[in-house]
Amino acid sequence: MDEERLLPAEARRRIRCNEWTRPTAGMASGYTQANMAILKKELAFEFLLFCQRNPKPCPVLDVTEPGLPIPRLVAPTADVRTDLPKYRIYRHGELTDEVHDILEYWEDDMVAFLIGCSFTFEYPLMNNGISIRHIDEHCNVPMYKTNIQTVKAGRFEGPMVVSMRPIPHEDVIRAVQVTSRFPSVHGAPVHIGDPAAIGIVDITKPDFGDSVSIRPNEVPVFWACGVTPQAIAMQVKPDLMITHAPGHMLITDKRDEDYAVL
């Protein structure tokens, strides 16, 4: 695909001009994509604190200065108001609109949080010969609410959401090693093997995303999921909160390997 070989700036230009309005998976391959949550400054400190206390589900890649829509650390030429293909507008915790830019919603006390996403460790897994089931089955990764509690910060609290990938027994240790290299994009798994042990009743019924097949020689492996901070921010029912639409991410200038500690 042509979009796979795009550089991030060109990918963002196409998105900004509404030449591209679909999910970003596979675009600008090798460059890190990020989840986004935008809150008013009044909630920003508590939310940043929540992320700092829960680095596995909430790996912060960048936070914009209040009112400034530029993610200077990860994409200094980007504008978070226009450079994602689709946004969701939530008022008091309710989805009220889905839009292609947020110029009319932006206010001068808004802060954008860019949060690491599991795309960053899925490529290294595939490079290590570990296939990713939801990619093979052309669907969204299955995600589950768990009984693992996050660490509270101010008004933000609640259970961790995890994503699941079925891994063949003989690859489980390698999967732990590979993802441990990336602590700033969820890192090592949070659980291997027993869904019930983390409060998942029926593995075939994910709370978000799609169900994928698990073969007899495979183990379900669970990673902390970037949906967690959005789900938890939503519970606070902020007057106004803006997020990316699922799968419609910010493409940053950072390479996935920039986030590897080893």
Next chain:
Amino acid sequence: MDEERLLPAEARRRIRCNEWTRPTAGMASGYTQANMAILKKELAFEFLLFCQRNPKPCPVLDVTEPGLPIPRLVAPTADVRTDLPKYRIYRHGELTDEVHDILEYWEDDMVAFLIGCSFTFEYPLMNNGISIRHIDEHCNVPMYKTNIQTVKAGRFEGPMVVSMRPIPHEDVIRAVQVTSRFPSVHGAPVHIGDPAAIGIVDITKPDFGDSVSIRPNEVPVFWACGVTPQAIAMQVKPDLMITHAPGHMLITDKRDEDYAVL
């Protein structure tokens, strides 16, 4: 030494009762010690953002809720107002007092930042047979201002401070590997070998701490230093800022190994 075998809660009790007012190096061995900087809430978001953008020099281990002196994440039974042996009070960037508790200075909009310290990776280095020169020479680690710029956040900006440890040539690679395991307490070195390359004019004249000997078979290895965030906060000249006195740290309930990603 008796104090080496103390559990953290007992070590803190002795400190709180002023039975112990000296530096904490070597106390409660195996448990993580933390640098501290206390700011008013008005500066807290910017400072947390600064730390988030500069994780190598500013690895945040915990941030207290505004007004609440309890570091719930790292030592839920501790009180940051009494449980460090010595504090420094800075007004408008000037050191005005050194005290054994800060009960009379504490205000209900204060936020304490607990920041990782290199003690946490010095034990693993020693366990790997790499001796630490400033410990052998019974002095403070040498620290230098560099020409490496930190990433600005709001009013906070300035050069990175590094600490230096001379390492024998044959151990340098192992030293990189060992400290890479601990990204949340400074992690891998920022420079190996050439002080001039990072703006250090005279290696025998550190800006903070003490000079240590470098032997002919040794290379100076530089790590990002936790003095950086304090030095930078000071430049903002906050009305009131409280820090630990050098070497007089908070002893947390966390084990050093809790901060290893592998």
